[in-house]
Amino acid sequence: MKKAIYPGSFDPVTNGHYEIIKRASVMFDRLIVLISVNPNKNSSFSLDERADLLRRVCYDIPNVQIDSCSGLIVDYFREHDCDVIVKGLRAMSDFETEFQMAHVNKHLCPRAETVFLCADNENTYLSSSMVKQIAVFGGDISPFVPESIKDDIMKRLDTTGTTGGKQK
Ligand code: ADP
Numbered sequence: 001m002k003k004a005i006y007p008g009s010f011d012p013v014t015n016g017h018y019e020i021i022k023r024a025s026v027m028f029d030r031l032i033v034l035i036s037v038n039p040n041k042n043s044s045f046s047l048d049e050r051a052d053l054l055r056r057v058c059y060d061i062p063n064v065q066i067d068s069c070s071g072l073i074v075d076y077f078r079e080h081d082c083d084v085i086v087k088g089l090r091a092m093s094d095f096e097t098e099f100q101m102a103h104v105n106k107h108l109c110p111r112a113e114t115v116f117l118c119a120d121n122e123n124t125y126l127s128s129s130m131v132k133q134i135a136v137f138g139g140d141i142s143p144f145v146p147e148s149i150k151d152d153i154m155k156r157l158d159t160t161g162t163t164g165g166k167q168k
Pocket of ligand 1: 007008009010011014015016017020086087088089090094118119120123124125126127128129
C-alpha cells in the first residue's frame, strides 16, 4: 500500500490545492493532507478551521485523510510510515523553494521522495493569500475556492459587511 502526504498551510484550501488532492488521491492508496504549522507564516485561519474546511471539501474522496503537524514533515513521514511527499508546482517561483525543501527532506530522511504535480493552467496563479486579499475587500472568490466553503471564507474575512462578514 502506497501512502502519500501532501503538506502545506491550506490557509484556506483553494481550487489549486483541491485539484492536486484529487489527482494525488488516484495515484496513491492513501493520501494524508497534512496541515503543517509554519512559524514564518501568519495564518488567518486556525488549525481547526483549516482542518474543517479541508474535511468538507474532501468528504467524498474516501482515501483522503486530514491531519496536522507542528514539527518537521520528515518526522511525521517517518512516524506514519509514509512513502511519498506530494507537492504542487505553480509558476517557476515555486520551483526554487520546493526543490530546496525536497533536497533537505531527502537529506534528513533518505527514503523521503518528493513527487511534484504541475498546477493546471487555471490554477497556476492561484494562492491562498490571493483569495484572502479578494475576500477582505468583499470581492468574488467563487472562481478560486470550492463552492461548499466559499460563504464561510467570506464570513470570516470580508471586512466590508456586504457578504455577511464582520464589519470593521
Ligand atoms: P500557499 O502558497 O497558497 O500558502 P500552501 O503552503 O498551502 O500554499 O501550499 C501547499 C502545497 O500546495 C505546495 O506544494 C504548493 O506549491 C501547492 N499549491 C498551492 N497553491 C496551488 C495551486 N494553485 N495549484 C497547485 N498547487 C498549489
